[in-house]
Amino acid sequence: MATRKITFVRDSMLPPQPAPQASGNSAAWVRANLLATPKDVVMTLLALALLAYMLPGMINWLFIEASWFGSDRSVCATIAQGGIQPNGWHGACWAFVEDRFAQFVFGRYPLEERWRVLLTLALFVALLIPVLMPKAPRKGLNALLLFVVFPVVAFFLLHGGFGLSEVETPLWGGLMVTLILSFVGIAVSLPLGILLALGRRSKMPVIKTICVVFIEVIRGVPLITVLFMANVMLPLFLPTGWTIDNFLRALVGVALFASAYMAEVIRGGLQAIPKGQTEGAESLGLSYWQTIRLIILPQAIKLVIPGIVNTFIGLFKDTSLVSIIGMFDLLGIVQLNFRDSAWIAPAVPITGLVFAGFMFWIFCFGMSRYSAFMERHLDTGHKR
Missing domain, CATH: 1.10.3720.10 (MetI-like)
Structure with missing residues (x-):
């Protein structure tokens, strides 16, 4: 009785294939997420331009020209306003936050x-x-x-x-x-x-x-x-x-x-x-x-x-x-x-609100990240 040949089973090994292109490095991530399509390229360039326009001023206000230490408004006001800063000075008044930090945490305890x-x-x-x-x-x-x-x-x-x-x-x-x-x-x-x-x-x-x-x-x-x-x-x-x-x-x-x-x-x-x-x-x-x-x-x-x-x-x-x-x-x-x-100084209110907003953001961001972690940890129903 003649045996029927099974045609869908290979009788030889496949030749070696080149290694796949690395997809875990930063360059691959940028190509996949920021430069994948012409629309992505345009949006990425617009975002970079916006950051380049806003970041220098923000960094300058928040850190470079900011006043960090002091016990009253004089360190956060210009000479024209009765302070010690130059009339062209514009920066954050972190001295206010530093001086009142304990009260911000404990109140009047x-x-x-x-x-x-x-x-x-x-x-x-x-x-x-x-x-x-x-x-x-x-x-x-x-x-x-x-x-x-x-x-x-x-x-x-x-x-x-x-x-x-x-x-x-x-x-x-x-x-x-x-x-x-x-x-x-x-x-x-x-x-x-x-x-x-x-x-x-x-x-x-x-x-x-x-x-x-x-x-x-x-x-x-x-x-x-x-x-x-x-x-x-x-x-x-x-x-x-x-x-x-x-x-x-x-x-x-x-x-x-x-x-x-x-x-x-x-x-x-x-x-x-x-x-x-x-x-x-x-x-x-x-x-x-x-x-x-x-x-x-x-x-x-x-x-x-x-x-x-x-x-x-x-x-x-x-x-x-x-x-x-x-x-x-x-x-x-x-x-x-x-x-x-x-x-009482012009820079004090905005600095205080930035500090309060940052503190709220830290706790809310922490809860959000923990939520994402728990979702990944409990996502067992679709694993292969």
Whole structure:
């Protein structure tokens, strides 16, 4: 019986091929991203021309002609304005930032008690880093310490108690207030937003109605209104003689406001999960809460990481609105110092705003980069 020849199987090796052109160096990246098409070339040249026009003046104002040290406005004003700088001088007044930096960070917190703020910050960083590291052991214990134990310890450290002198919240301010409001808002809004999202998808009419009304009412008004209501209206619902600290009112208002937006972000992730996931969990005998905790939520949260971080970034920037109830965050304390007669100079306001904007950008950019890192780390569904 004759054997049939298999024609699609090679009986000889292919000849050696030249090595592929390197694509990981900087020149290849420039060709692929900046010079790939004539349109890219034109846009790249326009961008370079714009940078060449703007950068020299910015560098000159920010660094070269800037005033770095001093104790009053004279170092940031020209001779005609009563200062020591030449009449043609134009530069940033970093001396203002250097002189008031401690106030920008601590507000009016007593000088001799600021070690308590630094200790609280050190504890926060020490507990936060393991939580952010994907491969760190004992995540549950770290989360418990950060979100349950740490707030209690921080309260007694910052406010007073157990032998420490009391520091009233009106003395708090600056970056410290911004970080506290952001941390509490983030720590409360995520779990509360998850509960609101689950409640809005609930089949129980009362629970669903309460969640829908809360979300739509909070999302329908600006944060300034929420803070004003928390500051003015909340005490009216308390028994006679009871009062709530202004800073606590701000914490409640910020947390509730962020929770409503977080609920909609989480709900979007829940709706993106196929119904088969729930049916599969039910077929295995899992209860509702086991299905949500073990199957649905991990997938939903992974899908909406960009939306969650976007809400966190918006919350961090919105903390500047607490000035309406008499609290001064980083931006508020910077603006407050513009009125100081010792630093009234033309370059002071713009320098202070540049500093505040840069500080906000550092934290927001850090959250954005960590979000991108977590997306790459959790993107296991499409790997080959």
